[in-house]
Amino acid sequence: MVTKNLPKRNLYPVLTLFLMVLITFGNNTIAQTKHGTIKGTVKDQSTGEALIGANVFIKALNTGAATDIDGKFEIANVPEGTYLVNARFVSYKDQALDVIVKGGITSNVNFTLVSSPVQMNEVVVTGQGIATERRKLTSSVSTINTENIKAAPVESLDQLLQGRVTGLNSFSSSGMPGTAGRVSARGLKSVLTSSTPVVYVDNVRVDNQDAFRLALDTGGAESSALADLVIGEIDRIEVIKGGAASTLFGSEAANGVIQIFTKKGMPGKTQWSINTTSGFDAPNEKFVTEQFIKDKVLKTGYYQSYSFNASGGEKNFTFNVGGKTYMSDGVLLDNMMRSKSYSFNGGFRALLSDISTLELSSSYTKSQYRRATNNNVPTAPYGGFEDGSRSDLNGYNEASRDSILNIMTTDKISDDIDRFRVALNLDLTPNKQFTNRFTFGIDYRKNEERDYVPIKSGLFFFQEGGYLYRADREYMTVTLSYAGSYILPKIGPIEQTIGFGATGFRVEDRESAAQGEKFTIPGTDDFDNASQINAQENNRQLFNGGFHIVDQIGLFDRIFMDLGFRVDGNSTFGKEIGLQFYPKAGIAYNISEEEFFPVFIKEYVSTLKLRTSWGQTGNFPPPFTRDRTYAANSFLSQSGLGFANPGNNDLKPEKTNSLDLGFDMGLLNDKISLEFTYFNQLTKDALFQVPKDPASGFGLQWTNVGKISNKGIEIGIDAEVIQTENVLFNLRVGFSTLENKVESLGGAAPFDLSSFTFLPRRVEEGQTLGVFRVGVPIKDANGNYTGQFERVLTGSPLPKQSGNVSFNLTLFRNLTISSLTEFAFGHQIVNLKKTLRYFNGTEDTKDIVPENYSFESASSVWLEDADWIKIREIALNYRFPEGLLKGLSISASLRNVAEFGIKTTALDPELNSFQPNLANTGGYGYLDISAPRQFRLGLTYNL
Numbered sequence: 001m002v003t004k005n006l007p008k009r010n011l012y013p014v015l016t017l018f019l020m021v022l023i024t025f026g027n028n029t030i031a032q033t034k035h036g037t038i039k040g041t042v043k044d045q046s047t048g049e050a051l052i053g054a055n056v057f058i059k060a061l062n063t064g065a066a067t068d069i070d071g072k073f074e075i076a077n078v079p080e081g082t083y084l085v086n087a088r089f090v091s092y093k094d095q096a097l098d099v100i101v102k103g104g105i106t107s108n109v110n111f112t113l114v115s116s117p118v119q120m121n122e123v124v125v126t127g128q129g130i131a132t133e134r135r136k137l138t139s140s141v142s143t144i145n146t147e148n149i150k151a152a153p154v155e156s157l158d159q160l161l162q163g164r165v166t167g168l169n170s171f172s173s174s175g176m177p178g179t180a181g182r183v184s185a186r187g188l189k190s191v192l193t194s195s196t197p198v199v200y201v202d203n204v205r206v207d208n209q210d211a212f213r214l215a216l217d218t219g220g221a222e223s224s225a226l227a228d229l230v231i232g233e234i235d236r237i238e239v240i241k242g243g244a245a246s247t248l249f250g251s252e253a254a255n256g257v258i259q260i261f262t263k264k265g266m267p268g269k270t271q272w273s274i275n276t277t278s279g280f281d282a283p284n285e286k287f288v289t290e291q292f293i294k295d296k297v298l299k300t301g302y303y304q305s306y307s308f309n310a311s312g313g314e315k316n317f318t319f320n321v322g323g324k325t326y327m328s329d330g331v332l333l334d335n336m337m338r339s340k341s342y343s344f345n346g347g348f349r350a351l352l353s354d355i356s357t358l359e360l361s362s363s364y365t366k367s368q369y370r371r372a373t374n375n376n377v378p379t380a381p382y383g384g385f386e387d388g389s390r391s392d393l394n395g396y397n398e399a400s401r402d403s404i405l406n407i408m409t410t411d412k413i414s415d416d417i418d419r420f421r422v423a424l425n426l427d428l429t430p431n432k433q434f435t436n437r438f439t440f441g442i443d444y445r446k447n448e449e450r451d452y453v454p455i456k457s458g459l460f461f462f463q464e465g466g467y468l469y470r471a472d473r474e475y476m477t478v479t480l481s482y483a484g485s486y487i488l489p490k491i492g493p494i495e496q497t498i499g500f501g502a503t504g505f506r507v508e509d510r511e512s513a514a515q516g517e518k519f520t521i522p523g524t525d526d527f528d529n530a531s532q533i534n535a536q537e538n539n540r541q542l543f544n545g546g547f548h549i550v551d552q553i554g555l556f557d558r559i560f561m562d563l564g565f566r567v568d569g570n571s572t573f574g575k576e577i578g579l580q581f582y583p584k585a586g587i588a589y590n591i592s593e594e595e596f597f598p599v600f601i602k603e604y605v606s607t608l609k610l611r612t613s614w615g616q617t618g619n620f621p622p623p624f625t626r627d628r629t630y631a632a633n634s635f636l637s638q639s640g641l642g643f644a645n646p647g648n649n650d651l652k653p654e655k656t657n658s659l660d661l662g663f664d665m666g667l668l669n670d671k672i673s674l675e676f677t678y679f680n681q682l683t684k685d686a687l688f689q690v691p692k693d694p695a696s697g698f699g700l701q702w703t704n705v706g707k708i709s710n711k712g713i714e715i716g717i718d719a720e721v722i723q724t725e726n727v728l729f730n731l732r733v734g735f736s737t738l739e740n741k742v743e744s745l746g747g748a749a750p751f752d753l754s755s756f757t758f759l760p761r762r763v764e765e766g767q768t769l770g771v772f773r774v775g776v777p778i779k780d781a782n783g784n785y786t787g788q789f790e791r792v793l794t795g796s797p798l799p800k801q802s803g804n805v806s807f808n809l810t811l812f813r814n815l816t817i818s819s820l821t822e823f824a825f826g827h828q829i830v831n832l833k834k835t836l837r838y839f840n841g842t843e844d845t846k847d848i849v850p851e852n853y854s855f856e857s858a859s860s861v862w863l864e865d866a867d868w869i870k871i872r873e874i875a876l877n878y879r880f881p882e883g884l885l886k887g888l889s890i891s892a893s894l895r896n897v898a899e900f901g902i903k904t905t906a907l908d909p910e911l912n913s914f915q916p917n918l919a920n921t922g923g924y925g926y927l928d929i930s931a932p933r934q935f936r937l938g939l940t941y942n943l
Contacts, residue, residue, distance in 0.1 A: 054089035068268030087111035117673035117718035118666035129499035138586025153893035163804035166734030175929035177339035180224030185241035187710030197256035202423035204441025219374030233345035243658035244615025247584035270312030277938035301329030383927030388842035465518035504545035574651035586613030607666030618653035646698035705746025735803035770921035797923030800826030829866035866909035871897035
């Protein structure tokens with residue numbers, strides 16, 4: 001063998017490479033020996049069940065993990081040392097344990113959490129600008145968590161909100177499919193705009209409208225955008241009811257904000273959930289007067305639905321997908337209230353790097369509704385008989401009523417809706433102190449309403465040859481926003497976080513309507529076959545943009561101050577109006593954490609936080625209200641130019657100043673949660689119509705001159721009454737009051753609020769918004785009517801007290817029974833059903849109006865107390881134990897169970913009619929169908 005010596009210069013690269021490998025390997029070895037892993041589980045202390053999605057974190061390192069479907073977690077790459085590790089889960093008390101971490105070793109720690117209604121460490125996002133623990137909040141924020149959503153037997157967002165947020169009212173407006181409730185928080189702040197809170201889904205603004213401007217007039221039943229949001233994708237909901245909590249949403253948040261967060265999945269094996277539900281809807285006949293309606297018009301309708309959900313993923317990527325379809329026949333004959341819906345939703349969360357996370361959520365819904373003409377329209381199959389106009393007294397018999405009913409069913413009314421929503425959120429955290437979130441999203445909704453009457457029925461529907469009416473609305477919102485926060489270095493007992501951000505959204509609202517009349521060819525239902533065709537178009541656009549800055553200051557980790565502001569610009573503001581400024585300030589004091597807090601009190605009052613806040617929010621005017629517009633008016637077969645809207649270059653938002661005072665309290669070792677809030681809101685610059693100089697040629701002009709106040713209290717109690725291994729019983733009570741008043745008209749004359757002249761709702765200084773003006777007959781000293789009467793302002797269409805009572809009972813871990821009851825007191829309603837029956841001479845109304853008086857001069861007889869108590873829901877769920885049926889559960893529920901304390905005459909007092917896109921005062925009760933009693937039986941298989 002011949003051995004050759006390598007030249008020295010050839011050894012240098014080899015040695016260099018060897019040293020690099022050695023150093024790299026050595027560094028990795030050192031890193032591995034200096035870092036360890038923490039593993040463990042999080043379970044319920046009473047039941048031993050795994051808690052899925054619990055957060056386990058090390059505050060000192062600003063790192064952590066979430067538990068998977070088995071309640072397991074893992075925190076890797078933890079430096080050597082001793083750390084306080086916290087476990088947190090919704091509806092449970094936090095638990096903190098010391099864990100020693102050694103390099104290259106896995107430390108095991110298991111948490112057992114105790115359930116509690118006091119949630120001081122729950123993290124809230126909406127309205128804060130910064131993710132904030134509840135103990136640091138200076139104002140009230142309500143949440144509906146995952147478990148409450150899963151247990152609720154509901155189909156729409158307005159139903160989910162009913163009775164679950166103290167101070168937020170979601171009252172039904174109609175029993176027709178696709179319609180939604182009148183949602184409002186803390187009274188009314190405007191006579192021009194809707195009271196519905198603004199709605200966000202994953203930080204993206206979405207449509208929340210009740211109806212649209214060119215919608216078909218079918219008796220007041222219009223589809224709501226709230227009805228087609230996908231309930232199955234909701235993980236949790238945060239609700240702020242105006243005030244300082246809403247300030248950072250600026251010019252559209254005076255009515256409050258509803259923020260929906262969707263499911264993104266949890267790490268672990270993919271979990272499938274498949275559900276099938278069947279049942280039926282039974283008409284609520286409690287308020288039905290005519291026997292013919294009970295026998296021939298109303299019926300029992302069948303319901304069925306199918307849904308699936310899949311969720312899972314790994315540490316760096318999680319997902320959730322789901323879908324649902326349902327069909328309900330409704331409770332009117334010939335399936336005139338049939339509804340169908342198909343929905344699909346998906347979301348994922350991806351860890352792109354150590355500093356970036358991407359979240360995406362989207363959903364698509366296809367809804368199809370059939371409806372009948374509603375309320376007091378004479379061609380309505382319900383109202384057209386319930387008003388007594390076709391009774392025996394008026395010359396009708398059973399055969400003639402049957403014939404008329406058959407003609408009524410030929411009217412085909414439908415509403416098809418397509419909705420698509422997408423939200424993209426990118427989180428960047430370059431370091432522990434600096435966080436950033438970028439959001440982009442779109443909400444698109446398309447309505448198509450059709451009302452077709454064939455040739456053979458044309459005369460009955462007042463149009464010879466029949467007709468086809470159609471109305472379309474195409475709505476799209478694009479949202480773009482940024483939110484950041486920076487934690488400043490701690491100085492002694494002072495900690496401080498600065499939040500900042502900017503948001504912009506653009507709304508396109510395009511509407512069109514067409515009327516085709518006098519068809520000549522039977523069986524055709526297209527516009528091109530009509531003899532006369534008319535069309536209208538109405539388009540609106542608006543843009544809102546602004547930025548905010550908020551400063552959260554903590555002292556001794558017990559006292560927290562909140563200072564901030566929002567600056568907004570909006571395309572609906574007058575040309576002379578610049579940016580609008582909305583400030584906020586608040587302070588919270590966790591006084592029970594002080595050493596001086598008496599021990600003997602702590603035995604009973606385990607947690608006590610005092611809070612107060614002040615803030616300003618706004619409501620921007622409807623688009624083009626600021627602009628001078630013209631209209632082409634027809635006169636003597638000629639077209640003439642006239643004024644439509646005088647415009648106002650000084651138009652600005654209606655600003656609401658809010659003061660909140662309250663406390664959050666935990667009693668008996670946090671077994672009972674008590675929240676109390678007093679609110680005092682004053683809306684300045686309210687828009688009222690002020691007369692212009694007659695010489696100008698204009699009539700009334702919308703002007704910022706008014707003041708409207710809303711005051712009240714909100715009390716929420718959540719108690720764990722029983723907590724044992726086999727029995728868990730939770731009770732929740734909510735109660736709120738409201739005092740609404742028009743403080744000033746600013747020189748404008750009192751006016752009617754879209755009302756009937758014989759008994760109008762009025763806007764009067766010193767009175768409730770929508771106060772009733774009635775004629776009251778005058779009696780002499782002997783109690784006899786004199787024939788004279790006086791005009792009196794009385795009553796309120798807004799409930800002065802409202803609230804809810806609910807409970808949840810779990811037996812032997814597997815059987816759960818829940819119930820929800822809601823009530824509203826202290827308001828009145830005009831019983832228009834009774835009025836119409838009086839006009840039609842029915843026996844039950846003939847003696848209502850005193851002799852020598854008219855229905856108008858004695859209009860007080862139509863005004864009735866509108867108090868009600870309703871059992872909304874009763875639900876039962878049984879989860880089969882371990883064995884052959886593992887993963888299987890069966891559920892049964894009943895909605896709209898019963899009504900009590902009703903004082904109206906054969907009228908559902910909750911179904912207060914309201915005007916879409918205007919002040920939702922209610923106050924008028926028509927001939928509407930009550931929501932049916934809904935029976936459901938479901939089977940769910942989790943695998």
